[in-house]
Each structure stands twice: as C-alpha cells, then as structure tokens.
Amino acid sequence: MQPERSTSSTVTTRHAGNGSSDNHGQIGWSGVHYEIFVRSFADSNGDGIGDLNGVTNNLDYLKGLGISAIWLMPISPSPTYHKYDVTDYYGIDPDYGTMDDFRRLISEAHQRGIAVIIDLVIHHTSVRHPWFQEAAKGPDNPYWHYYKWLKPDEIKRRKLATRDITADSGERSPWHSVRGARYTEQYYAMFWSGMPDLNFDHQPVRDAVFAIARYWLNEVGVDGFRLDAARHLYRESEEPKNHEFWTQFGQVVEAATRGDGPSGAYTVGEVWTRPDRIAPYFRGLKANFNFDLQLMLTEIVRKENDTEDLIEYLSYVHATFSRVNPNFIDALLLSNHDQNRIGSLVKGKSDQQTMARLNVAANLLLTLPGLPYVYYGEEIGMLGMKPDESIREPFLWDIRAKDTQRTRWRRGTYSTSQTVRPVAQQEADPESLLNHYKRLIQFRNSHSILNNNLSRLVQVGIRQKGILAFIRQESTNDQRVLVVHNLTGKPIDVVLSPTEEWCRRIVFATAQGSLLIGDTITIPAYSCVVVE
Known part of the structure; x- marks a missing residue:
C-alpha cells in the first residue's frame, strides 16, 4: 500500500517570472508559460527518451525565449507513454530520471527565474495503482x-x-x-478502462489527494499544478460538488505555501464548457484554460479576418468570470497535447503564407489579456494532427545528423527536419518564427500593461475587415495601450475613431513600415502594432 507521507512546514520561494517572486500572490502570475512533454523534449543519456535532465540542460534556451514558467506533463510512474495513469503519486517515472534529478531541475529553473508547474492527475489513477x-x-x-x-x-x-x-x-x-x-x-472509468475514476465523496480520497498536493509543494518545492480533467470529478448533474472540491483544494494549496514568503502556489484547471459554467471554478483555482478562445483564434488566423467577433466575446467571458472572482486568470493557448497543432491548422497556400499566419497567431496569443501558454515546438512551427502521438512528436533541436539530444521514442511523422526548420537553423535567422516569438515575449515581459494578466480588455471603435483591435487598460489606473492586428497578407491603413484620439506613438511593431500619421496607422501585412 502507498505509505502516508509527512509534510514539511518549509516555505519554498515561488517564482512569478523574470526573476520576480514577490507579488504573484497579490496580482496573479505574469509572463509566458511553456508546456513540455518530457518524453519528446530532450534526451540527456542517449536512450532515445526525453528526460528531466534534458529539460534542465535546456533551461537557458527557455530563458532566452523569455519563459517565466514551465508546465511539465505527468512525470510520475505510469505504465503508458503519456503517463496520465499514475501508479505512484510520490515518485518520478524511471524513464524520466529520479527525484534528485527533479529537485535539481527545480533549483536550476528557480535560479533563472523560471517556475516549475507539474501536471497533477487526480481525477483517476492507473488500474495498476x-x-x-x-x-x-x-x-x-x-x-x-x-x-x-x-x-x-x-x-x-x-x-x-x-x-x-x-x-x-x-x-x-x-x-x-x-x-x-x-x-x-x-x-x-470515463476515459478508458485503464483509468478508473476516483470517488471524491469518500473523505479518505480527499485526504490522500490533499496530502499529495502538500508533498509536492512543501517537500519537493514545485510552484503549482495544472489540474487534469478538473471538471469531471463528478458527473455533470453533480457539478456543484466539483466547485466545492476545488474551493477546498485551493484552500489546501494556500495553506501549504503560506508563511513568511509569498502565499499561493499557481493552479490552472482543465475545464472545457460554457463561460458561465467555467466561472465557479475560479472560486478555488487561480486560472482556467480558455479552450473556446483557442478555437476562435484558429479560425480567425485561418480566415485572415475576425469572423468570430473575438473582442466582444472575450468581454462577455471576462465579465462572467469577474462576477465570481475579479482576480481570475484567463489561460490562453493556441494548441496543446490534446489538440491538433496550430501549425497544421492554419496552413496556407505556401510555406511563406503558413509562416506568416503563425506570426499572426503568436501576435494574438501574446497581446491578448491573460496568461499565454506555448506548447513545446509551437515557437518553431512544429506540425501535428491526431492521433495524440502525432501531436507529441520529438522536438527538433537540429538537423538529424547533428541532433545529439533529439528523442527517438517515435519517428516524427509531421515534424521532421524536412518539414520544420529546427532550433539551430531558426536561431541563426533573424526573421524566423522562433526569433519572432523571442521579440514578442521580450516586449510583453517588459511592458507593465501587457504583462499584467489582470489588466482589463476594452473594446474600440475600429471596425475594418482584416483588422482586430482592442485596448488593454490597467485595472487600478488609466494607463492603457491600443493593440491593432493586421490579419491579412496586404498592408492596411487603419483609421482611428474619435475614442482613440489619445493614441500618439507606436511603441512596438512586429514588422518594419508601421506608421502613425494623424489619425491613420499603416500596418504591414500579417503584423501588429502597440500604440500609446
């Protein structure tokens, strides 16, 4: 049987990004998070399987990208390749390394101002647990x-x-x-016979789960959790029980990390439903993923027009969340380990158009209000369509002949050195997608409004085909910026409405040739500007 574990009262410093660890308990986490499937990311020992030391070895790459936190998909012992059916909640899967390896990863990440979030899969266990x-x-x-x-x-x-x-x-x-x-x-077993659902009406189950959370926070020192299948602990007809559990879980997390240091580890839930039904989960969880937004962004980028009335929709969503918790964090994404990769979904008539559309997708992800997530390989344009193994293919560090850390647990079907330029090639190209991400993230991290995921979204009077525009405004003062996206392959002159008369200068542009003269902004193809 699994032994009881004692918990320590030691408080581990939490890292909110860019080396800052002193305020996320008050204003919410900032920066950009990066999702890693450890098996596919980087192999450190030559066995063909990605591992924790492989992640540690590449923390400088992630720091250079501007990442403030990494989310590791499950790392506990499991009989499957994906490890979402756990057999030991207190261990590290031998495929990935040891607990000492993981502690070293946390220490090295924290030294670089990068937080470490782990996937906590408590909806079900393995049948082998x-x-x-x-x-x-x-x-x-x-x-x-x-x-x-x-x-x-x-x-x-x-x-x-x-x-x-x-x-x-x-x-x-x-x-x-x-x-x-x-x-x-x-x-x-909601997902398949090998993953039996736990019974959260049984108090010993809750007590065991809370002890697991305390262990990873207090004794190991992780900075938070991504909560798998958070909506499905109870059936839909009993959904208020879900809300009650996660409220209790949130209290346990707060208590586990409270002390002389900052309080409140980060929690983000996988909750896919209507906004009004997502909102109650913010009573216990700091963030929830916005999957409907992800679908809308894909369509907008693919069609090169805001056919979804995105800002109006987001305004409704944020108002709905705010009624439950004004400090909600909207977790943004373009794709993840369960969804077809954005690189395959927005393919154009040429490779050049596809890359341009991926630039637009990055522009939107990294300027909209909320906390953005980058799925590993998204920043280099990795491809992939279901089944799941094909959206979790090996990361491309270099061409195969030179790639000493590429994983070999499966051969890439969609993402190969022939279809996707690896990191080594993109780092040397100033115009690459990777360097586009770096510039965007660097600017976002440096800007007090864009980097504040609690800043408000304000609609604007600009209404032009192929244009998506909005204002980000601080919640505590009148500071604001106008963000305007050209979704199309042609330059567009955008005429400001009278409500944007305060706009004076472009402070950031993703393409050369952006101009603000009088009440007109000229925005090159597939680019965006930030105006103050």
Missing part, C-alpha cells in the same frame, strides 16, 4: 470506496450505461468489469 489493486479484491476491502462501483442492474435502472462523446473523452461505455472477479459490480 496500489489503491485500485486493493479495491479490485472486492467490496470488503477498505479501498473499495476509493472508486465508483455499481451493479449492472443499477447502472441500467439509472440509465448510466452510456455517456455522450465529448471533446475530452470518446468513451461511450464507461463501466467496466474486473477480469476474474467473483462480484458483479463494475467500476466507472
């Missing part, structure tokens, strides 16, 4: 109630035999039998 191995022995076992069991006739009577396919799970028949069992009860 000791809890489930015990539970499967039968109803008399004390771990039986760690999971959700029903008899077939009750499943039928309550009409629970099937579930609708959703964006995050294609499992239609979620009830499963234990092979060779003498009892008839079946266990519930």
Whole structure:
C-alpha cells in the first residue's frame, strides 16, 4: 500500500517570472508559460527518451525565449507513454530520471527565474495503482470506496450505461468489469478502462489527494499544478460538488505555501464548457484554460479576418468570470497535447503564407489579456494532427545528423527536419518564427500593461475587415495601450475613431513600415502594432 507521507512546514520561494517572486500572490502570475512533454523534449543519456535532465540542460534556451514558467506533463510512474495513469503519486517515472534529478531541475529553473508547474492527475489513477489493486479484491476491502462501483442492474435502472462523446473523452461505455472477479459490480472509468475514476465523496480520497498536493509543494518545492480533467470529478448533474472540491483544494494549496514568503502556489484547471459554467471554478483555482478562445483564434488566423467577433466575446467571458472572482486568470493557448497543432491548422497556400499566419497567431496569443501558454515546438512551427502521438512528436533541436539530444521514442511523422526548420537553423535567422516569438515575449515581459494578466480588455471603435483591435487598460489606473492586428497578407491603413484620439506613438511593431500619421496607422501585412 502507498505509505502516508509527512509534510514539511518549509516555505519554498515561488517564482512569478523574470526573476520576480514577490507579488504573484497579490496580482496573479505574469509572463509566458511553456508546456513540455518530457518524453519528446530532450534526451540527456542517449536512450532515445526525453528526460528531466534534458529539460534542465535546456533551461537557458527557455530563458532566452523569455519563459517565466514551465508546465511539465505527468512525470510520475505510469505504465503508458503519456503517463496520465499514475501508479505512484510520490515518485518520478524511471524513464524520466529520479527525484534528485527533479529537485535539481527545480533549483536550476528557480535560479533563472523560471517556475516549475507539474501536471497533477487526480481525477483517476492507473488500474495498476496500489489503491485500485486493493479495491479490485472486492467490496470488503477498505479501498473499495476509493472508486465508483455499481451493479449492472443499477447502472441500467439509472440509465448510466452510456455517456455522450465529448471533446475530452470518446468513451461511450464507461463501466467496466474486473477480469476474474467473483462480484458483479463494475467500476466507472470515463476515459478508458485503464483509468478508473476516483470517488471524491469518500473523505479518505480527499485526504490522500490533499496530502499529495502538500508533498509536492512543501517537500519537493514545485510552484503549482495544472489540474487534469478538473471538471469531471463528478458527473455533470453533480457539478456543484466539483466547485466545492476545488474551493477546498485551493484552500489546501494556500495553506501549504503560506508563511513568511509569498502565499499561493499557481493552479490552472482543465475545464472545457460554457463561460458561465467555467466561472465557479475560479472560486478555488487561480486560472482556467480558455479552450473556446483557442478555437476562435484558429479560425480567425485561418480566415485572415475576425469572423468570430473575438473582442466582444472575450468581454462577455471576462465579465462572467469577474462576477465570481475579479482576480481570475484567463489561460490562453493556441494548441496543446490534446489538440491538433496550430501549425497544421492554419496552413496556407505556401510555406511563406503558413509562416506568416503563425506570426499572426503568436501576435494574438501574446497581446491578448491573460496568461499565454506555448506548447513545446509551437515557437518553431512544429506540425501535428491526431492521433495524440502525432501531436507529441520529438522536438527538433537540429538537423538529424547533428541532433545529439533529439528523442527517438517515435519517428516524427509531421515534424521532421524536412518539414520544420529546427532550433539551430531558426536561431541563426533573424526573421524566423522562433526569433519572432523571442521579440514578442521580450516586449510583453517588459511592458507593465501587457504583462499584467489582470489588466482589463476594452473594446474600440475600429471596425475594418482584416483588422482586430482592442485596448488593454490597467485595472487600478488609466494607463492603457491600443493593440491593432493586421490579419491579412496586404498592408492596411487603419483609421482611428474619435475614442482613440489619445493614441500618439507606436511603441512596438512586429514588422518594419508601421506608421502613425494623424489619425491613420499603416500596418504591414500579417503584423501588429502597440500604440500609446
């Protein structure tokens, strides 16, 4: 059985980005976060599998990119390649290294002002987890109630035999039998039979999960958690129980990190539903991913026009979130480990147009209000379409003949040295997508309004085809900037409306040739400007 773990009262300094660790408990985390699938990122020992030391070895690359925090997909022991079915919540998977390796990664990251966030998968365990191995022995076992069991006739009577396919799970028949069992009860597994759902109505489950969170925060020193499947601890009909649990979890996280140093580790939830149903999760979680925005951004970039009324929609979303928690953090993304890569979704008629569209996608991600996430390889234009393995392909550091740290756990199908220019080539090209990301992130990090994910979004009077414009304004004073994006392949003259008469000078532009003369801004193709 998994032993109980003691927790330490030691407070670990939290890093909010750019070396700052003194205010994120008050105003929310800032900067840009970077999602890493460790298996694919960098191999340090030549076994073909990415590992924690590979991440540590490349922290200077991430610092050069301007990243303030890394989110590591699951690193605990697991029988699968993706490791979302955990067998030991207190360990490191041997494929990735040791706990000493992880502690060194945290120490080295903190020295560079980079926070470390880990994926915490508490919605379910592996069927090989000791809890489930015990539970499967039968109803008399004390771990039986760690999971959700029903008899077939009750499943039928309550009409629970099937579930609708959703964006995050294609499992239609979620009830499963234990092979060779003498009892008839079946266990519930929303994602697949190898991932049985935990029963959060059973207090010992909650206590165990809270102890796990305290361990990683207090004893190991991580800076926060990404919470997998946060909306699915309970069925949709019992969703208020989800809100109640995450509120309690948030209190545990605050208490675990409170002391003489800054309080409040970072938490971001995977909650995909309507804005009014996402909002209650902000009672316990600091941030939640905005998946609907991700879909809209893809369409806007692909169609080269704001066909989605993006700013009007975001204004509604932010107002909805703010009613529950004025200090909500909107977590922004273009793609992640579950979604087709943005590089494949916005392909143009030529490689040049595709790269230009990826510039636009980066412009939007890094100027909209909220906390942006970059999925590893996004900054070099990596490609990928489902199945999942093909959107989690090896990162490209150099051409294959020179790439000593490229992982080999699978051969790239979409992203190869022939289809995507590797880091080494892009670093040497001032006009590369990678250097475009670096310039954008550097400016964002240096700008007090753009880097404040609590700054407000204000709609503007500009209405032109191919243009997307908005104001970012400080919540505590009148400081503001106008951001204008040209989504198209042709330069556009943008005429300011009377409400933008305060605009005097362009302080940042992603392309040469941007001009502000009188009430007209000339914006080159596929570029954006920031105006004060």
